[in-house]
Amino acid sequence: MVNKARRKLSPSAKTMKQLYSSKLFKTTSDCATLTVHQCKPKENACILSSISLSPSAFLNEKRKPKTVLYYNQTTYGVDIADQIAQVY
Numbered sequence: 001m002v003n004k005a006r007r008k009l010s011p012s013a014k015t016m017k018q019l020y021s022s023k024l025f026k027t028t029s030d031c032a033t034l035t036v037h038q039c040k041p042k043e044n045a046c047i048l049s050s051i052s053l054s055p056s057a058f059l060n061e062k063r064k065p066k067t068v069l070y071y072n073q074t075t076y077g078v079d080i081a082d083q084i085a086q087v088y
Contacts, residue, residue, distance in 0.1 A: 002034070002046040013046055020063045035067040047071050 002009065010025065017023070017038045025034040031050060038044045049067045 002048045009046070016042070016044060022063070022065050022068075024065075033067065035065050037065060037068050039064075039068075 013023065013025065013034065013036045017036075019038055019041060021038050023036040025036070026032070033049050035047045035049065036044055037047070045068065047067050049070075051067075051070065
């Protein structure tokens with residue numbers, strides 16, 4: 001996830017759009033993709049990915065791009081590591 005308060009983030013990535021819509025921004029060398037997905041009425045998610053997934057494919061009724069689904073699947077391990085580190 002990318003913090004939307006960053007100065008270098010495009011203003012078009014910060015604006016609200018239609019619910020369940022997505023925007024994709026790619027670098028010229030195709031090494032990184034920024035996916036902006038309007039997931040809630042007053043909140044959008046910005047995900048920066050270097051993994052080469054085809055973000056144009058939508059897999060479910062909420063029309064989530066593959067980059068968002070991949071992020072949701074792999075976030076679980078980070079949450080567990082944070083919980084364990086908090087104990088120490």
